[in-house]
Amino acid sequence: MAFRKVSIIGVGTTPYGVLEGQSLKGMAIKACKEVMLDSHVNKELIQAFYLGNYIGGMVIGQETLAPLIASSLGLNKTIPSTRVEGACSSASIAFMQGYWMVAAGVYDMVLVAGVEKMTTATREKLTASLVASIDTETEGRTGLTFPGFWALLAQRHMYEYGTTMEQISMVTVKNHQNGSKNPRARFRNIITLEDVMESRLICDPLRIFHCCPNSDGASAAILCPSHMAKEFTDKAIEVAGIAQTTGYPTLSEMGQEVALPATVSASKQAFEMAGLKPSDIDVVELHDCFSPAEIVDSEDLGFFEKGKGGNALLEGITQVDGKLPINPSGGLMCKGHPVGATGLGQVYEVVMQLRGEHENQVRGAEIGLTHNAGGTGSVCCVTILRRWL
Amino acid sequence: MAFRKVSIIGVGTTPYGVLEGQSLKGMAIKACKEVMLDSHVNKELIQAFYLGNYIGGMVIGQETLAPLIASSLGLNKTIPSTRVEGACSSASIAFMQGYWMVAAGVYDMVLVAGVEKMTTATREKLTASLVASIDTETEGRTGLTFPGFWALLAQRHMYEYGTTMEQISMVTVKNHQNGSKNPRARFRNIITLEDVMESRLICDPLRIFHCCPNSDGASAAILCPSHMAKEFTDKAIEVAGIAQTTGYPTLSEMGQEVALPATVSASKQAFEMAGLKPSDIDVVELHDCFSPAEIVDSEDLGFFEKGKGGNALLEGITQVDGKLPINPSGGLMCKGHPVGATGLGQVYEVVMQLRGEHENQVRGAEIGLTHNAGGTGSVCCVTILRRWL
Numbered sequence: 023m024a025f026r027k028v029s030i031i032g033v034g035t036t037p038y039g040v041l042e043g044q045s046l047k048g049m050a051i052k053a054c055k056e057v058m059l060d061s062h063v064n065k066e067l068i069q070a071f072y073l074g075n076y077i078g079g080m081v082i083g084q085e086t087l088a089p090l091i092a093s094s095l096g097l098n099k100t101i102p103s104t105r106v107e108g109a110c111s112s113a114s115i116a117f118m119q120g121y122w123m124v125a126a127g128v129y130d131m132v133l134v135a136g137v138e139k140m141t142t143a144t145r146e147k148l149t150a151s152l153v154a155s156i157d158t159e160t161e162g163r164t165g166l167t168f169p170g171f172w173a174l175l176a177q178r179h180m181y182e183y184g185t186t187m188e189q190i191s192m193v194t195v196k197n198h199q200n201g202s203k204n205p206r207a208r209f210r211n212i213i214t215l216e217d218v219m220e221s222r223l224i225c226d227p228l229r230i231f232h233c234c235p236n237s238d239g240a241s242a243a244i245l246c247p248s249h250m251a252k253e254f255t256d257k258a259i260e261v262a263g264i265a266q267t268t269g270y271p272t273l274s275e276m277g278q279e280v281a282l283p284a285t286v287s288a289s290k291q292a293f294e295m296a297g298l299k300p301s302d303i304d305v306v307e308l309h310d311c312f313s314p315a316e317i318v319d320s321e322d323l324g325f326f327e328k329g330k331g332g333n334a335l336l337e338g339i340t341q342v343d344g345k346l347p348i349n350p351s352g353g354l355m356c357k358g359h360p361v362g363a364t365g366l367g368q369v370y371e372v373v374m375q376l377r378g379e380h381e382n383q384v385r386g387a388e389i390g391l392t393h394n395a396g397g398t399g400s401v402c403c404v405t406i407l408r409r410w411l
Numbered sequence: 412m413a414f415r416k417v418s419i420i421g422v423g424t425t426p427y428g429v430l431e432g433q434s435l436k437g438m439a440i441k442a443c444k445e446v447m448l449d450s451h452v453n454k455e456l457i458q459a460f461y462l463g464n465y466i467g468g469m470v471i472g473q474e475t476l477a478p479l480i481a482s483s484l485g486l487n488k489t490i491p492s493t494r495v496e497g498a499c500s501s502a503s504i505a506f507m508q509g510y511w512m513v514a515a516g517v518y519d520m521v522l523v524a525g526v527e528k529m530t531t532a533t534r535e536k537l538t539a540s541l542v543a544s545i546d547t548e549t550e551g552r553t554g555l556t557f558p559g560f561w562a563l564l565a566q567r568h569m570y571e572y573g574t575t576m577e578q579i580s581m582v583t584v585k586n587h588q589n590g591s592k593n594p595r596a597r598f599r600n601i602i603t604l605e606d607v608m609e610s611r612l613i614c615d616p617l618r619i620f621h622c623c624p625n626s627d628g629a630s631a632a633i634l635c636p637s638h639m640a641k642e643f644t645d646k647a648i649e650v651a652g653i654a655q656t657t658g659y660p661t662l663s664e665m666g667q668e669v670a671l672p673a674t675v676s677a678s679k680q681a682f683e684m685a686g687l688k689p690s691d692i693d694v695v696e697l698h699d700c701f702s703p704a705e706i707v708d709s710e711d712l713g714f715f716e717k718g719k720g721g722n723a724l725l726e727g728i729t730q731v732d733g734k735l736p737i738n739p740s741g742g743l744m745c746k747g748h749p750v751g752a753t754g755l756g757q758v759y760e761v762v763m764q765l766r767g768e769h770e771n772q773v774r775g776a777e778i779g780l781t782h783n784a785g786g787t788g789s790v791c792c793v794t795i796l797r798r799w800l
Contacts (some may be wrong), residue, residue: 047546076474077468079466080469080472080474086498086660086785089786090660093789100657102657105496106494107496108475109475118491126516126517154472157473159436268460268478268486268492270482287489396478400478
């Protein structure tokens, strides 16, 4: 069957960070109202609502958030409101569902959002909630956490390819330079290589500045068929490629290669769908939950050969004025990582880049990519977005 | 756009009940393996996986179940695995997503499943997890629980329409008669009106036998375009109508009518899509989480005029040999209610009826309906299924 082209006609977001006094529901409503303003879409026009949320239940004791937020927004009662969950990929999964429903002609106008509230939780509760995306019947029992997971991958990447802690730490330095210009970022301070390498050890070799901060936040977008987009905006961004794949829920299944196989397959599918190749991409927002992840992801996405991501970074290729700017928003590292919102936060940043409206603008950016990985890479979503109006 | 007809080519389920020693993951795998056998579909053919689960996180500490189960099943890694959540409607939402993806031609073969593990949790944990689908910022704070919610609706239904406790209790008596014949049901004992009316008071006027039991269980189905169904089975059941709507997340918003508005709108949409009316339905599995719910739901679905559901029951219309058999499986009341699985458990029962293979067979059943309501009716899913091969 032939599918319709789909465009993003608006985006909305809260800043990410410690949003005191803002509830899970309140933040989601804020982002959704902003996207309706941005897209000039009246709530009556929305035909379906998808919401990504990871741990509203475990952290706040609130499940079934999609109809709750739909009702608060005053959306039509005759439409479906659906929550989707795939750990850190939850918001991208909402985007994926919305995309296909519009592409396939089921709906003409879909609101997608993601939200997470984390900073009110105790450290114990938060740790238990985050490891809930690891298989609790197997590796979860060993005490493995995500800093542990990425520490192991970092160690192996260094062993296999000679990647250095200097390279890994430069991810943090670069992303802080970028984040300092982004009003939505939680950390807006410039830090030095020494600051990173001398910061508190968390899980060898990872230090505190190699770990992104848990945060609160919500982000949203509205999707419609591209042929309808002009009625609403002159700044529509088309979805050129999109994919969601399944990876390994445990480290032990992943084999020897230091890669997330779900990233490799999702990016391959998305590039093929878009008819594009990695060198066509002007700007990337990828899942740097820990500094080594940016290096591993940049290789898995096909931008650099396996083992060469660290060098590419040192050469300045991924700087905002480099050949392939990565995370000009500051990434998860500086924006913060409200788990269920992050995927649409990345879409927000790339849409702003492609509109030419970003505070840390990549000059002439026309094609962008987002990469959002969940759990131990057990879910991965990649989207390729393109300016066309 | 024109959509394809979609058929259910197989179903699978665990029994519902206290499934000692069976994990969340284990039960889901069991139901999914059964559906692959039943449909003669090899796992390599599955192109997408949707899983309904409500409180795996809050009760077991396990989130991100879809990729976890997909991996254990050995599904292809290049396909998306997506968890959806909408309280007690979670499995029906998985079915709805699968339906549209096949109807719209995005995928040809979709596995949908639902699972819940409840009986290992403490009563406190379970209560906290169940009320997590009530708005915790408003009515959740008043201490309202679901027995309380349905007690209030029952009181009002009796006040407005003269419904009696005898009528409400007869729902339980009828469903136990039905459940006694269903090997998948948790309760298989016949009970009397006195047993019900003299059982322990839970929340006035509801007694323990007016409340369905928390249970463990998993159910699954495989969907494909109807034109492909014959390659796999000669017992395909077509989805004639389907709808998912949004209701009120709080009682205070619902107004005076003793109804779940989301049920009314979902059934209206599903009947319209199917080109059928309530009198065309031969068998119904509806959401009798509490006995009064069966009466309210049977009215909201359009089978009886508002206020007449109780009388219809006493007249025997909803018995297995009546004009409109309701819950010949025993319903949630006797099967048990593993929240995230129930919607597909209903589909399982109706499919067996339409195949003519049910242990409590409705004679000549050709068209069946499932109704699955979540939370305070904040989500509702209705499907109309039809024998065609």
